[in-house]
Amino acid sequence: MSSVKPQRCIQLHALQAGHLTLPERFFVHPFSDTARRTVPSLSFLLQHLDTDSGKTTRIVFDLGLRHPTSNYPVPIQRHIQTRQPLTTEPDVVKSLEEGGLSPSDIDFVIYSHLHWDHVGDPKAFPKSTFVIGPGATALLDGDNPTLRGGHSFFEADLLPRDRTIELSPVEDSDSTHSTAEGGLISFHQPWLPHGSVPRTMDIFQDGSLLIVDAPGHLPGHVNLLARIEPHKYVYLAGDACHDRRLLTGEREISEWLDDHGHICCIHANKEDARRTIERIRVLEAEGVEIIFAHDVEWEENPRNSERFFG
Numbered sequence: 001m002s003s004v005k006p007q008r009c010i011q012l013h014a015l016q017a018g019h020l021t022l023p024e025r026f027f028v029h030p031f032s033d034t035a036r037r038t039v040p041s042l043s044f045l046l047q048h049l050d051t052d053s054g055k056t057t058r059i060v061f062d063l064g065l066r067h068p069t070s071n072y073p074v075p076i077q078r079h080i081q082t083r084q085p086l087t088t089e090p091d092v093v094k095s096l097e098e099g100g101l102s103p104s105d106i107d108f109v110i111y112s113h114l115h116w117d118h119v120g121d122p123k124a125f126p127k128s129t130f131v132i133g134p135g136a137t138a139l140l141d142g143d144n145p146t147l148r149g150g151h152s153f154f155e156a157d158l159l160p161r162d163r164t165i166e167l168s169p170v171e172d173s174d175s176t177h178s179t180a181e182g183g184l185i186s187f188h189q190p191w192l193p194h195g196s197v198p199r200t201m202d203i204f205q206d207g208s209l210l211i212v213d214a215p216g217h218l219p220g221h222v223n224l225l226a227r228i229e230p231h232k233y234v235y236l237a238g239d240a241c242h243d244r245r246l247l248t249g250e251r252e253i254s255e256w257l258d259d260h261g262h263i264c265c266i267h268a269n270k271e272d273a274r275r276t277i278e279r280i281r282v283l284e285a286e287g288v289e290i291i292f293a294h295d296v297e298w299e300e301n302p303r304n305s306e307r308f309f310g
């Protein structure tokens with residue numbers, strides 16, 4: 001007789017949270033000057049049932065676009081003129097409601113990163129605790145001298161600081177952090193390797209949901225690796241890449257010159273971003289399903305329509 005417990009899994013749903021339009025030239029090389037694609041900014045609902053206590057923990061990963069856009073600060077309102085057509089309905093709140101949940105049912109909002117098209121409207125989540133990657137608070141505090149471009153504007157008062165957890169820096173990692181009992185959530189965990197992924201945080205300590213350090217796109221950029229069936233994993237890749245052709249190697253990461261002659265890239269650190277994509281490529285080869293925040297191919301695949309909440 002085996003006493004091995006069944007593996008805990010995450011119930012994962014996608015949430016519609018608006019659409020925006022990306023000019024190809026900022027994302028891939030080579031590019032077509034005129035090519036633009038309207039893509040989703042997906043959010044995800046992750047539900048974890050602790051079978052011992054009966055407690056369900058509900059997490060939303062990214063909140064997508066803010067509705068209405070008039071609630072964005074002026075610099076972002078200017079930037080979004082370059083991302084039209086853009087829609088914010090249904091937003092993440094409406095998408096949760098379609099499945100019978102309200103923002104007050106959400107225990108944690110984990111952000112892949114703090115760009116405007118992922119932060120949504122945190123004020124609509126009055127009870128949730130917000131979780132951001134290492135170094136993300138500095139962006140809110142205006143400490144981002146090297147980031148260029150209209151999309152790099154961060155609101156100092158975006159998050160309620162008393163309900164916000166910034167994950168520990170990856171280089172501080174050791175095993176002296178307090179570790180939770182299996183099944184209880186804790187964001188104060190060491191960063192540890194998991195298979196081919198060098199730095200992960202096992203937040204339920206049962207292997208069902210790992211936060212993955214995914215550097216390159218923006219300070220604090222993190223991804224999630226969720227076990228949705230005993231041998232089936234989904235990797236939520238945020239903005240690790242914006243176009244599947246970067247994963248297949250058909251395209252390279254784009255760079256361009258701004259009006260002042262500065263080299264620009266959609267990623268804060270192109271080399272780190274390239275390495276992160278390389279690791280995701282390995283995961284995909286291992287059979288992990290990869291979903292990007294702006295994954296229009298995934299959204300449009302009819303097989304995925306039933307994987308949206310509600």
Ligand SMILES: [Zn+2]
Nearest residue numbers: 113115217239
């Ligand atoms: Zn981004």
